[in-house]
Amino acid sequence: MNTLDRRGFFKVSTLAGGGFLLASWSRAAESDDAAFSPNAFVRIAPDGTVTIMAHKPEIGQGVKTTLPMIVAEELQVPWENVTVEQASIDPVFGGQTAGGSTSVPSSYDRLRRLGAVAKTMLVNAAAAEWQVPAEECAAVSGEVVHKASGRKVSYGKLATAAAKQAVPDEKSVKLKDPKDFKILGKRIGGVDNRGIVTGAPLFGIDQTLPGMRYACYLRCPVFGGKVAKANLDKVRAMPGVSDVFVVDGSDDLYGQMPGVAVVADSTWRAMKAQAALEVEWDHGKHGAESSARHEENAAAAMKSGGGEVLRDEGKPEFAEDALDVVYQYPHLAHNTLEPMNCTGVFRDGGFEFWAPTQNGGSAVDGISRTFKVPKEKVKIHMTRIGGGFGRRLMTDYMLECAAIAKHLDGTPVKLTWTREQDPHHDFYRPGGWHRFRGAVDENGRISAWADHFVTFGVRSDRRPGNGAGIHPREFPAEFVPNFRLEQTVLESNVPLGWWRAPGSCALAFAIQGFIDELAHKAGKDPLEFKLALLGGRDRVGDYHVSRMKGALKAAAEKSGWGEKLPEGRGRGIAFHYSHRGYAAVVAEVTVSKQGRLKVDKLTAGVDVGPVLNLSGAENQVHGSMIDGLSAAWFQEIEIVDGAVRNTNFADYPVLMIPDAPAVDVVFVDSDVPPTGLGEPALPPTAPAVCNAIFAATGKRVRKLPIRRNDLAWG
Amino acid sequence: MDGSHPVMSTYDLHVNGRRQSVDVEPDTPLLWVLRDHLGLAGTKYGCGIGQCGACTIHLDGRPVRSCTLPVSAAAGREVTTIEGLAEEGKLTPLQEAWCEHDVAQCGYCQSGQIMTAAALLRDNPKPDEKAIDQAMAGNFCRCATYTRIRQAILTAAAK
Numbered sequence: 001m002n003t004l005d006r007r008g009f010f011k012v013s014t015l016a017g018g019g020f021l022l023a024s025w026s027r028a029a030e031s032d033d034a035a036f037s038p039n040a041f042v043r044i045a046p047d048g049t050v051t052i053m054a055h056k057p058e059i060g061q062g063v064k065t066t067l068p069m070i071v072a073e074e075l076q077v078p079w080e081n082v083t084v085e086q087a088s089i090d091p092v093f094g095g096q097t098a099g100g101s102t103s104v105p106s107s108y109d110r111l112r113r114l115g116a117v118a119k120t121m122l123v124n125a126a127a128a129e130w131q132v133p134a135e136e137c138a139a140v141s142g143e144v145v146h147k148a149s150g151r152k153v154s155y156g157k158l159a160t161a162a163a164k165q166a167v168p169d170e171k172s173v174k175l176k177d178p179k180d181f182k183i184l185g186k187r188i189g190g191v192d193n194r195g196i197v198t199g200a201p202l203f204g205i206d207q208t209l210p211g212m213r214y215a216c217y218l219r220c221p222v223f224g225g226k227v228a229k230a231n232l233d234k235v236r237a238m239p240g241v242s243d244v245f246v247v248d249g250s251d252d253l254y255g256q257m258p259g260v261a262v263v264a265d266s267t268w269r270a271m272k273a274q275a276a277l278e279v280e281w282d283h284g285k286h287g288a289e290s291s292a293r294h295e296e297n298a299a300a301a302m303k304s305g306g307g308e309v310l311r312d313e314g315k316p317e318f319a320e321d322a323l324d325v326v327y328q329y330p331h332l333a334h335n336t337l338e339p340m341n342c343t344g345v346f347r348d349g350g351f352e353f354w355a356p357t358q359n360g361g362s363a364v365d366g367i368s369r370t371f372k373v374p375k376e377k378v379k380i381h382m383t384r385i386g387g388g389f390g391r392r393l394m395t396d397y398m399l400e401c402a403a404i405a406k407h408l409d410g411t412p413v414k415l416t417w418t419r420e421q422d423p424h425h426d427f428y429r430p431g432g433w434h435r436f437r438g439a440v441d442e443n444g445r446i447s448a449w450a451d452h453f454v455t456f457g458v459r460s461d462r463r464p465g466n467g468a469g470i471h472p473r474e475f476p477a478e479f480v481p482n483f484r485l486e487q488t489v490l491e492s493n494v495p496l497g498w499w500r501a502p503g504s505c506a507l508a509f510a511i512q513g514f515i516d517e518l519a520h521k522a523g524k525d526p527l528e529f530k531l532a533l534l535g536g537r538d539r540v541g542d543y544h545v546s547r548m549k550g551a552l553k554a555a556a557e558k559s560g561w562g563e564k565l566p567e568g569r570g571r572g573i574a575f576h577y578s579h580r581g582y583a584a585v586v587a588e589v590t591v592s593k594q595g596r597l598k599v600d601k602l603t604a605g606v607d608v609g610p611v612l613n614l615s616g617a618e619n620q621v622h623g624s625m626i627d628g629l630s631a632a633w634f635q636e637i638e639i640v641d642g643a644v645r646n647t648n649f650a651d652y653p654v655l656m657i658p659d660a661p662a663v664d665v666v667f668v669d670s671d672v673p674p675t676g677l678g679e680p681a682l683p684p685t686a687p688a689v690c691n692a693i694f695a696a697t698g699k700r701v702r703k704l705p706i707r708r709n710d711l712a713w714g
Numbered sequence: 715m716d717g718s719h720p721v722m723s724t725y726d727l728h729v730n731g732r733r734q735s736v737d738v739e740p741d742t743p744l745l746w747v748l749r750d751h752l753g754l755a756g757t758k759y760g761c762g763i764g765q766c767g768a769c770t771i772h773l774d775g776r777p778v779r780s781c782t783l784p785v786s787a788a789a790g791r792e793v794t795t796i797e798g799l800a801e802e803g804k805l806t807p808l809q810e811a812w813c814e815h816d817v818a819q820c821g822y823c824q825s826g827q828i829m830t831a832a833a834l835l836r837d838n839p840k841p842d843e844k845a846i847d848q849a850m851a852g853n854f855c856r857c858a859t860y861t862r863i864r865q866a867i868l869t870a871a872a873k
Contacts, residue, residue: 060820060857189816196821197809197828199756199796203821206755214750239722239739266738267759268746337760337768337856338822386758386822387856419761615816619859623819626858649765649854658847660860 036159038167040092041071041111042118048156050075050142051083055093056103057358058086058192059388060623061678062616063103065191067111069613073183074115074176076139077155084191089360089380096382098358099393099498101579101676104612108674116173118162125162126153178610187615192384202384204356207343209412213242214267216274217400217415219259219425220281221643223493224251226258229280235262238276240269247403253458253495256370256399257425263404267416274418286493287642291330294431294639297490298454302326302435307452307486310472314482316448317439323517324437327510329704330636332429332499333644333652338386339422342401345412350377351405355398356385363395367402389627390467390498394427423646427497428637430456430468434510444522446515446533448482457489458496464489465496467503474507475577476515478540479533494639500627501679504578505686509632509704512574512687517700526573526691527556543577547607547670551575552584554666555605559586565696568592568713569600572691574684581680582607582668585625587661587688591696595712599629599661599689607668608675621665621681628685630655633706725789729754730798736785744788745769745780748795756796756825760854767853770826771795777833796825799832808832811870819857827853831867840871 037043043051052071058064068084087093095106119139126144127134130151137146145152155162178184195202220226227246236244241264249258260277264270301307318324344353350373357363360380368375385392401415417425433454441447451470458465470487477483499505519529531549538546552575556562561571568591575584588601602625611617634653638645646652665681690701697713726735729752736751743762748754748771757780760768764779771780772794780788799806805813808831818824827850834841834849841849846867855863 058820060818062819187816189813190818190821192821193813193816193818194805196818196824197796197805197812198800199754199825201755203755203758205759206749208753208755266742266746266750268738268742268750335856337758337766337820337854339759385820387820389856416759419759419763619816619819619862622861623858626860627856630858648763649761650763654854654856655858656852656854657850657860657863660858663861 034160036162038118038121039114040090041114042075044118044155044159046156046159048081048142048154049083050077050081050155051085053087053093054084055087055096056107057096057098057360057382057385057388059098059358059385059392061098061103061620062190062613063098065188066613066616067103067107068191069183069188070108070111071115073181074112075119077142079183079188081142086382086384088382089364096360097362097393098388099390101581101679103676105580105673105675112175113170113173116175117168117170120168120173121162121165122155122158124165125158129161184612185610185614188613189615203338203386204343204354204383205338205341205386205416207354207383207414209343209345212343212412212414213263213265213408214270215404215413215415216262216270216418217259217404218262218274218277218279219257220283221424222281222283222287223495223642224253224257224286225281225283227260227279228282230260231278232260235273235276238269238273240265241273243408244273245407254394255366256403257396259400261404261407263408263413270416271418283642289493289639289642291639294490294492298433301454301488302433302452305452305486307488309484309486310470311477311483311485316437316450316482316484318437318448318450319439322437322439323521324435325514325517325702326433326435327513327702328431328433329506329509330431331494331639332631332635333423333426333637333646334389334391334499335422335652335654336387336389336391339419340397340417341415342398343412343414344401344405345410346405346408347410349373350379351402352379353398353401354381354383356383356392357395357398358385358388358392359395363398366395366399370399371402371406389500390502391426393498396425420647423637423652424644427466427495429499429505430465430496432456432468432506436514438514438518440518440522444524444529446476446480446518449476449480450484452486452488454488454490456492456494456496458492458494461489461491467496467498470503470507473541475511475543476533479535493642500624501578501682504576504679504683505628508574508576508683509686509690512576512684513690513702516572516574516687516691516694527552527561530573530575544582547582547668548575548577550668550670551582551605551607553605554668555584555586555603558605558664558666559588559601559603561586568696570692570695570697572688572693572695574687574691576683578683579679580608580675581677583680583684585681585684585688587685587692589689589692589696591693591711591713593712593714595710597633597693597706597711599659601662601664602626602629602685602688604665604681605668606665606677606681607670608677608680609670609672610674611667611669612674617667617677618665620677622663624679624681625663625685626655626660628682629661629689632686632689632704636705725785727789727793728791729793730795738785740784740786742785743781744771744783744785744793747785748780754795754797758822758825760823766823767830768823768826770829770853772829772833775833775836777830796829799828806832807873808835808866808870811866811873814869815862815866817859817862817866819859823853823855827855827863834867835871841867
């Protein structure tokens with residue numbers, strides 16, 4: 001531990017009632033010799049306190065609650081007795097990234113075993129004390145009991161003895177039968193709920209350190225632009241401003257970006273000083289890019305053809321009257337409500353950060369590489385995160401904080417972005433275009449499908465950027481006999497990133513919309529048509545068709561699919577497989593004759609295997625659907641002169657409560673290991689809504705956002 | 715920014731029943747005084763232009779956006795923040811309902827949501843869903859927990 005006054009900070013955060021403790025496992029374990037801590041995740045103190053570490057970052061997906069529940073289940077402790085602590089970044093925990101709905105599938109088996117290891121040692125300790133075979137003892141609700149003699153002893157009393165037991169091989173420990181689960185599958189509220197409703201300083205932006213300064217960091221509006229000239233002296237003279245300096249950065253859009261750092265004695269003064277900066281930027285060759293130009297280039301590519309052929313099967317042939325349409329969607333920002341921020345200090349040749357990051361391991365690597373300090377000298381404490389959605393997989397704001405902290409050498413600093421910087425400097429969900437052609441045969445089945453997909457590369461016209469591109473096996477590949485998929489990559493200087501349900505969040509809108517068009521072309525009910533398209537096979541590769549059909553039927557049944565609706569109302573259905581989860585959504589909408597849209601209800605059918613926390617799971621599905629609707633209905637990022645035009649909520653509208661539809665979800669419980677739920681319900685939402693709009697109005701939405709379409713009818 | 719620097723002044727603030735004075739420039743938004751000067755970080759910065767509601771506090775009992783309220787306009791008036799809702803550690807029925815319904819996902823907007831909802835329930839102890847939507851229309855939730863926000867307010871109203 002370096003010389004930073006940790007105690008002062010610790011006192012601040014706990015006095016205010018926060019549940020956020022900074023002690024990492026290793027330090028805490030060292031300080032408490034009598035505690036039983038068989039692995040990094042579990043600690044039982046002699047007073048009976050059970051502490052379970054949350055090793056993944058909490059971005060609102062619920063893992064700070066759900067993952068410790070898994071440990072507690074096998075440990076056989078009542079949930080009420082558990083205290084959850086957020087872990088710092090430490091290799092002892094294994095992977096600590098939150099992304100791709102992977103936290104549950106990658107942790108489930110391991111956390112069960114770690115809980116079972118601890119329980120086994122407690123049982124063995126009690127058996128040794130009583131001098132009875134361990135098989136005669138059982139762990140029940142925080143105690144070990146010996147049925148035959150009626151003796152029992154609490155985990156707390158066993159802690160010291162259990163610590164001396166041999167640690168059993170985690171592969172060999174016996175796990176519970178899921179039918180005996182007492183915690184998993186129940187409704188468990190978030191562990192930080194009390195802190196949240198009382199305003200405890202849980203988030204990155206809430207962190208303070210003794211003697212801390214406040215910083216802002218201005219980047220060039222054109223991505224990668226460098227500082228040519230700036231009025232540094234004038235801004236430095238402003239009250240409260242202690243430092244203004246240029247960071248050269250690099251030309252790497254995913255590395256340290258050039259800019260001007262401003263350091264002051266409060267956030268407001270730093271923001272004012274930043275606003276007073278007059279910077280002449282060197283845009284390089286990137287100042288001409290625009291969304292309008294992208295559109296022209298995409299149209300030209302789709303007209304001329306000649307993209308890279310990713311898949312070509314059978315003979316896709318199309319008659320004159322075959323459907324030939326273009327679907328398109330814009331770039332999106334992540335728009336997390338907590339702006340990018342990071343608190344850090346550089347001292348004794350090393351960094352220490354308190355950061356809202358989804359990707360601390362990557363931050364350690366990047367900071368170590370950029371500032372040439374060994375990885376062991378980069379410490380990262382994870383705070384609760386005010387929204388991730390993939391934005392905080394990127395570590396740009398942490399590199400900025402590191403540059404400022406290094407410059408201030410020894411003085412802690414908190415970097416805070418303004419809201420306006422958020423849409424300006426994101427790693428965007430890539431927009432795209434699909435020219436679809438499709439044919440149905442005399443039996444009303446899709447006989448041929450062609451998709452010319454236009455996507456984006458970052459400074460490349462060959463390699464799609466993060467979250468761009470399409471997999472050659474993307475549905476309905478392998479479900480349609482004559483199939484062609486080609487791809488054109490537009491070169492761009494706009495950084496791209498993983499938005500919620502990367503790839504899928506956009507592809508499902510286009511593909512599921514076009515399938516719906518073909519259903520209507522064939523004169524079939526969309527549900528029947530989609531079930532027929534999925535067909536009778538159980539699996540196609542890793543696509544578990546039966547589970548997809550189960551989710552589709554569940555959503556349809558719960559939503560009242562097929563029941564008649566009055567004029568101006570309609571239902572739409574869509575399905576999508578992503579992140580190991582199977583999800584279908586039925587949307588019910590009302591559209592006035594003047595074209596005013598109201599989304600009445602969204603019903604999901606979801607199969608992610610067994611649900612671990614019913615409360616959290618429902619919340620994720622409800623939120624995913626409304627998030628998907630919000631983006632599809634309202635949002636688009638517009639590029640003009642190489643920069644993003646949108647600045648704040650005023651010109652990047654979001655869905656507010658009056659537009660929030662009723663939501664419902666049915667979980668289909670397949671006998672498979674549980675998988676993640678942060679993403680799968682989002683992709684089918686937009687197409688379900690657009691298909692419902694068609695059912696209500698006869699108008700097909702092929703361009704997002706929906707608000708750009710005239711929906712007037714009749 | 716015209717380059718002129720407003721002069722610091724001392725402001726007497728009455729926050730959560732405590733009198734405190736701060737030396738800041740008169741245009742400093744109350745939000746940053748609460749967060750940086752008074753150590754009350756529960757009130758959140760979201761947009762800085764009064765569009766998202768994350769910074770909602772009560773000024774003389776009315777919900778206002780502290781990000782656009784200069785400290786000079788708050789001096790001498792009753793300010794209540796999310797930290798001041800519970801009395802002696804006892805949650806209000808509204809806060810309890812928020813926990814009961816497990817409303818939060820990321821949780822960042824929730825203090826603003828709760829402050830707006832608390833003002834609604836004071837004016838209208840038995841709101842229907844329409845009244846709730848109307849009152850809460852200025853509070854953005856990026857995680858879209860709107861369904862549970864409605865439920866929690868209805869539950870609190872029934873307590």
